[in-house]
Amino acid sequence: PDKIKEKKPKLGVVTGLAWTSVGGTTLEVQSVSMKGKGKILLTGKLGDVMKESAHVAYSYVRSVAGDLEIDEKFNETTDVHLHFPEGAVPKDGPSAGVTITTALISVLTKRKIRQDIAMTGEITITGEVLAVGGIKEKVIGAHRIGIHEVILPLDNESDVDELPKEVKKDMTIHFAKTYEDVKKIAFEK
Amino acid sequence: PDKIKEKKPKLGVVTGLAWTSVGGTTLEVQSVSMKGKGKILLTGKLGDVMKESAHVAYSYVRSVAGDLEIDEKFNETTDVHLHFPEGAVPKDGPSAGVTITTALISVLTKRKIRQDIAMTGEITITGEVLAVGGIKEKVIGAHRIGIHEVILPLDNESDVDELPKEVKKDMTIHFAKTYEDVKKIAFEK
Amino acid sequence: PDKIKEKKPKLGVVTGLAWTSVGGTTLEVQSVSMKGKGKILLTGKLGDVMKESAHVAYSYVRSVAGDLEIDEKFNETTDVHLHFPEGAVPKDGPSAGVTITTALISVLTKRKIRQDIAMTGEITITGEVLAVGGIKEKVIGAHRIGIHEVILPLDNESDVDELPKEVKKDMTIHFAKTYEDVKKIAFEK
Amino acid sequence: PDKIKEKKPKLGVVTGLAWTSVGGTTLEVQSVSMKGKGKILLTGKLGDVMKESAHVAYSYVRSVAGDLEIDEKFNETTDVHLHFPEGAVPKDGPSAGVTITTALISVLTKRKIRQDIAMTGEITITGEVLAVGGIKEKVIGAHRIGIHEVILPLDNESDVDELPKEVKKDMTIHFAKTYEDVKKIAFEK
Amino acid sequence: PDKIKEKKPKLGVVTGLAWTSVGGTTLEVQSVSMKGKGKILLTGKLGDVMKESAHVAYSYVRSVAGDLEIDEKFNETTDVHLHFPEGAVPKDGPSAGVTITTALISVLTKRKIRQDIAMTGEITITGEVLAVGGIKEKVIGAHRIGIHEVILPLDNESDVDELPKEVKKDMTIHFAKTYEDVKKIAFEK
Amino acid sequence: PDKIKEKKPKLGVVTGLAWTSVGGTTLEVQSVSMKGKGKILLTGKLGDVMKESAHVAYSYVRSVAGDLEIDEKFNETTDVHLHFPEGAVPKDGPSAGVTITTALISVLTKRKIRQDIAMTGEITITGEVLAVGGIKEKVIGAHRIGIHEVILPLDNESDVDELPKEVKKDMTIHFAKTYEDVKKIAFEK
């Protein structure tokens, strides 16, 4: 996370927002799908909550596979590997839920994801987007490295008041109540 | 758990009652069923007792599948995922037993669950509803966030005396001896 | 365990005797059998010794399946779930061996178990009934909640001398050397 | 272990010798074989060394199955359960190796084992019998409960000098260098 | 790691760079592929991060198998064993990512790897090469044992300024932004 | 390890050299192969490094199975059990690598191993023999119990200088750079 993101849309690569003791930063997820038997591989020193969060995202995607025009048997025919570089840094928490959901949908539908946008939010299996912590720090962190557009949970709307003016005026902020709201913004048109 | 529940019945979403060190609150379970091989996925940072409680509910539902007009092979053809948002909050105990049972029956029978009602109670594999702790705090917590109807174990009937008058007069309380008593009330007519 | 047992025989439900720091009590096991692949599911916060004890009971039942007119392939075609309410209370020890054996035979043969009788005793894979601890406390506890007939290991015969007279005169006590002795008494005629 | 052993030969039941902090005693293994898929089930609160010891005995029996006229596919068609009562007493160490080997051969060949004899000794996968500890205490313990014939490892021959004269004159002691030596003595003629 | 590397290219053997408390050294990975079912075996006392790093390399190779003319079913038909001698020395971290990737490609394509070159760098599933720590110590260590050509992450370019002049003038240094850059250099022409 | 080894070659039995706090000794591995599904069973209270070392030996043998005229499908049709008596003594480290390799090749090729020779050395999956610790103590220990021929890693050649003259003149020492060097010496001609 130390340079401005290239702008070209990519398959399976999503910029999340993370919150560490020294401030906000971005947290990339990379994903690939491969012919397989339905395995989900999760790497990058993830804690249990973050792993569960990936399974929640996976079940949400399974439950809406028909609407997304994903082969409904993907969970028997396709393996998915989600990796969070850097591999030695421990990562945990549910706030990468929408990021992971976006990565999964990208590799399963072959739709590219915008690389000039970052996102954060817990996902539920019914597709709700729940509030997460550290919104102020995350958005400041994203701004510092050149991100000018973010997707946040609607339930975090009030946290935006706490942003410094110079960040706020420079940043397009979208609020998502459900994953449907994220999907409209995150993918290449 | 910070706003009044929408009233429209939903598939697989049940409002349970929980009891934390700072008082009673609601604890939602969300569930989806998908074509699969009979796997049960449980997420939301659940402790061992709560996971066992889900397996007890599952066996109860299996044992009455015929009466419920559920395909008796569902445990070989259907995967079920039960998720308890918020994913970072640890949850444990047997008191979500009736809540989980209701969620399972909903996704397996495609019957919607009332969203204006909350419930608590341990379930056994024969369908008995057993007493649980924290009834007073749970009902006060439910009332605070706008719930006016609850299902409690019959064995907790005496705990209701301890409720403040203003809560009691505002609340329809049902008592359940077996899950049959819950089923009559929880689902959309 | 806080009311007198209903007297009507039931399938898969057995009253065991337990011994806690605050005295003897009853410990119910509930069991259901379902079409399956031979899995044994054990819930109710059981310790390792108690789980092993269930596997010992299961192997004993397998080894005498022919005599009991149980389909000898039940361990490939039937799943059994044994649950010990209350799910949050830890339970351990080998003394539920005869109780579990009785539950297994009930669900596999569809013979109902008397609900006016309680039992305790370790089981071995050859069907021996071994002595267990806390006999005095267990029988007093059973008596307190209205049980008037118990099955104890023959090796515990001498412990009965320690019972208060008023309990002893009120209680029919059977002694079992092997499971055959239990089987003659526990099931509905 | 508190009464003199019945003398009639039995299938799958072997009396081993054990050594505890309060002296020597006997340690029974009970085994049953059942139609299955080759599983080995070990119960009785066994430590890792004792479990490995059972696997060593099992591989030894597999490697000599032809000589013993055991169906060489037994490890695919037969399940074996070895149980060590009393289930709550922890047991460990390699010294039940010959005892377990004897139990396995009994249930797989349907040959009965003498119940008036006790044995101790580590087994290797090539059938060697290795020295074990506590010989003096074990033999005294066996004598105390009425056993008058024991099988010991040849490597422990010198330990027999330490036995009290009154035990020694009352006891037939066999020494085994390999399992072949045990087999000649342990089974019913 | 105590003698100058033989110069002849080898199959499946790659020299990595490691960084210990007593300075930089080389860390060899050896790999073999065998007919199998797609298993990956990792030995050499590897920590969790290093094991995950091998899975990341494996998924990267799977995702570019077509371009590399590797049978795309190798993950079902081929077992791969990656071993890091010396087996008693604990190893961890993500910095062997490019080394492992090179070993995998070698055994799957049967292309030999240059033995006069060493490398370090974290790999991601999309094939990016990320910066790692200890560059100065690693290159000095490689130089000490006769290595004169190394591949480093482009993101570590600035760390090269810190190398002693006598090491720098003796060393050909390649920088890699993606694994494509490594592949051009590491294999026998 | 307390008597001079019988001299007759044996199948699957190899004498290794071990090094404990009280000096060098021998460490036997016994192995048997049986019709099966390719399982490797390791017993004798082995630590993780020693278990990995057995897997390294196994992969080396798989990768050279053709040259050894071993059926290349042995890893699907044959089970191998490697046992290290005495079962209660913990054992660890990579130095039994060549010993295990020799045992595996013996049971898979049915070639007998010389029992008048002992060996030590770490093995890698490409068949290299790496240096190990305690050479002086190990050779003195072997000498004490009547072994007059040993195989050591070539990388340990210098350690032989430290041997007492009376041991050295009594001992034939072979040095191995690769497993090929061991194979020429260890098997019955």
Ligand SMILES: [Ca+2]
């Ligand atoms: Ca970084």
Ligand SMILES: [Ca+2]
């Ligand atoms: Ca706020």
Ligand SMILES: [Ca+2]
């Ligand atoms: Ca909420």
Ligand SMILES: [Ca+2]
């Ligand atoms: Ca919250």
Ligand SMILES: [Ca+2]
């Ligand atoms: Ca009360």
Ligand SMILES: [Ca+2]
């Ligand atoms: Ca209670």
Ligand SMILES: [Ca+2]
């Ligand atoms: Ca007594």
Ligand SMILES: [Ca+2]
């Ligand atoms: Ca006893």
Ligand SMILES: [Ca+2]
């Ligand atoms: Ca070294």
Ligand SMILES: [Ca+2]
């Ligand atoms: Ca630098």
Ligand SMILES: [Ca+2]
């Ligand atoms: Ca010894």
Ligand SMILES: [Ca+2]
């Ligand atoms: Ca030296």
